[in-house]
Amino acid sequence: MQLLKSANYKTVPWKNGGGVTREVALHRDESLHPDFMWRVSIATVAEDGPFSAFPGIDRSIAVLAGNGMVLETDGHSTTLMKDGAPHVFDGASPVHARLIAGETVDLNLMSRRGFYRHQLIRLPVEGPVQLEAQSGLRFIVFNGRAQVSGNTYFFTAEPLDCLICPAEGAVLQIEPDGFFDIFLVFIHPAA
Structure with missing residues (x-):
């Protein structure tokens, strides 16, 4: 992470x-x-x-x-x-x-x-969000300030910072400072 x-x-x-x-x-x-x-x-x-x-x-x-x-x-x-x-x-x-x-x-x-396929998802957040890392979720891009935590880590994300996601199944807690969007970046090998 x-x-x-x-x-x-x-x-x-x-x-x-x-x-x-x-x-x-x-x-x-x-x-x-x-x-x-x-x-x-x-x-x-x-x-x-x-x-x-x-x-x-x-x-x-x-x-x-x-x-x-x-x-x-x-x-x-x-x-x-x-x-x-x-x-x-x-x-x-x-x-x-x-x-x-x-x-x-x-x-x-x-x-x-x-070779690869991708998906970009906009996720509005205005309160605490819990996300479970899914297959292919590589990055989360923040369009605002947030506290991000998990079992063994704690980060303060500023606007435009990008979190490299943990392994599939890991749980992230996101505490936003106000209302803004985060962007989920999925990248998969092509089938």
């Missing part, structure tokens, strides 16, 4: 200057593919513009902060808001983002098709 602090995430500016990405976690297996197999990241979108293409990648995105954005993908518009469900799309699709009213921060989950 480990808490990844947002202050320690690797930050990379976008090539087009439209934002920055903070890399939360990444898995590589160069024996299978030269690029990443899955990645969890947090992006700050500072202006309207295109997303980078990721052929062979399935993507999920959820808004963490800001007024949201409209994604134009394959001729369809999808509005992403802070309290909305994560949006799933093909990383190879051309995507253009239009900010609704200023900068937006979003959580991104990507997995390489044919």
Whole structure:
């Protein structure tokens, strides 16, 4: 069990200057593919513009902060808001983002098709929550401050911190400081 602090995430500016990405976690297996197999990241979108293409990648995105954005993908518009469900799309699709009213921060989950599959779940919390680690639950991303405890550990999670989840069956107690969302990141090997 480990808490990844947002202050320690690797930050990379976008090539087009439209934002920055903070890399939360990444898995590589160069024996299978030269690029990443899955990645969890947090992006700050500072202006309207295109997303980078990721052929062979399935993507999920959820808004963490800001007024949201409209994604134009394959001729369809999808509005992403802070309290909305994560949006799933093909990383190879051309995507253009239009900010609704200023900068937006979003959580991104990507997995390489044919090798891994993923699911991103938004879970609103306003009081104590008990979670049992399930198969494939790799990370919990916090969008607020919380105390996290279990049999042998205690952490204080700050906004955008990420908890590497314990083994399946372990029980987590989460005591939020106010009302906010946590995000459950599931990553499974492809069947």
